Amino acid sequence: MTFITHSTPATKTGSAFDDLAASLAEERPYPTEDALVQFGRAIMTELVDLLSGTALEDHQTMLGESLIGAFHSAAGRIERDADRARDRMRALDRDFDGSEAADTELQEATARAHGADVAARASELIRDAAAQAWTVSTGEVWTAWRGSRRGAHLTAAQLEAKQAIRAVRSRKAGEADPGGPVVAFRGAPTADSAEDAGRIFDALNWARTQWPDMALATTGAKGSEKLAIRWAQQKGVTLILARADFDSHGKAAPFRANDDLIALEPEVCLTLAQSVAEARSDYRPFGPALNFGQKARDNGMRHLPIRAR
Numbered sequence: 001m002t003f004i005t006h007s008t009p010a011t012k013t014g015s016a017f018d019d020l021a022a023s024l025a026e027e028r029p030y031p032t033e034d035a036l037v038q039f040g041r042a043i044m045t046e047l048v049d050l051l052s053g054t055a056l057e058d059h060q061t062m063l064g065e066s067l068i069g070a071f072h073s074a075a076g077r078i079e080r081d082a083d084r085a086r087d088r089m090r091a092l093d094r095d096f097d098g099s100e101a102a103d104t105e106l107q108e109a110t111a112r113a114h115g116a117d118v119a120a121r122a123s124e125l126i127r128d129a130a131a132q133a134w135t136v137s138t139g140e141v142w143t144a145w146r147g148s149r150r151g152a153h154l155t156a157a158q159l160e161a162k163q164a165i166r167a168v169r170s171r172k173a174g175e176a177d178p179g180g181p182v183v184a185f186r187g188a189p190t191a192d193s194a195e196d197a198g199r200i201f202d203a204l205n206w207a208r209t210q211w212p213d214m215a216l217a218t219t220g221a222k223g224s225e226k227l228a229i230r231w232a233q234q235k236g237v238t239l240i241l242a243r244a245d246f247d248s249h250g251k252a253a254p255f256r257a258n259d260d261l262i263a264l265e266p267e268v269c270l271t272l273a274q275s276v277a278e279a280r281s282d283y284r285p286f287g288p289a290l291n292f293g294q295k296a297r298d299n300g301m302r303h304l305p306i307r308a309r
Contacts, residue, residue: 017125021118025111036122040129043067048137064134068142071127075120082116085109141229143220143241180213182240184261186293187224187272187306188286195277195308197227203270203306204231210267215240217264219257224272240264254288262295269296269303276308 021030031039047067051060092106131142187200208214215238218225232239242260244253261269273289275281296303 017118017121020121024114024118026115030118031122033125036125037129040071040126041133044130044133045137048134060138061140064138064140065142068127068130068134071123071130075123075127078116078120078123082113082120085113085116089113135230135233141226141233143229143239180215180238181211182217182264182266183207183211183214183268183270184217184264184266184292184296185225185228185270185272186218186258186261186289187221187228188274188283188289189221189223189225190280190283190286191224191272191275191277192222192227193275193277193280196224196272196275199276199306199308200224200227200272201231203304204228204235207268207270208235208237214267217242217261217266219244219254219261221254255291258288258292258295261292262299262301266296266301269293269301270306271303272306276306 015033017033017036018030024030044064044067047064048060051057051063056063088109089106092102092109096102096106134140134142183204185200185204187196191200204216216228216232217240218228220226220229220241220243229239231237242257242264244257246253249256269292271289271293273285273293275283293303293305
């Protein structure tokens, strides 16, 4: 596979990434955004094609998610390098004595910070392109296991629930505004049929007409909540994940995750406790979804259960 590796010429208006890369005083060219996206899609497509129909296909999900996660981890590590460089910049600026040596050191720290910003963005572009190709090839949705994730042109941002909760509390104290209203969704893992997807998307599309700048909050559980995550990614809607922490809370983890969703103070709580598909009508309702609806009502929040047409 061959990828274009030269930055967009200064005379041509490129993407935000290309413009940022071109603004740096770097003699070596940066890959273009198009090349990075092409690379991310290609490596994921190659992996799926390689594993399909082989004995390793049983482990395809683990391998695919780990590959995407590697670029996510790299972006985080590079961002931390950039933060350290910025800390050094602030210290040098504070103690600047006007000497040539101090000026040179400050310029070097600035260049390291800006270079790391571009490198982190490049990792994010590859990650998001690979994640999109993963969804197209397998129908599965990748989400970052830990921490928040900035959005690229392919997907919206993903936020850690605890960070979002702190932002809500800060807003009340007048310290910060976390953004738009939250719509929370909790659904059964078995509610993943075409009929379920249609009803979930209908409900979320309705919510978006009510709150155009909404963020979607869910636990990221398999089945119906993965369908909701796919909707958010397709619509460019910010995603807040309140993951169930089974290591800390054991069997109570799905219900503790409900508490985190409630703490976000959603405008409306949507639930799909049972598949709307007739063939699955005998499945037991999903307890955590029922519990979430009850907690919403107990806290005076609007609760709308999703039902068949």
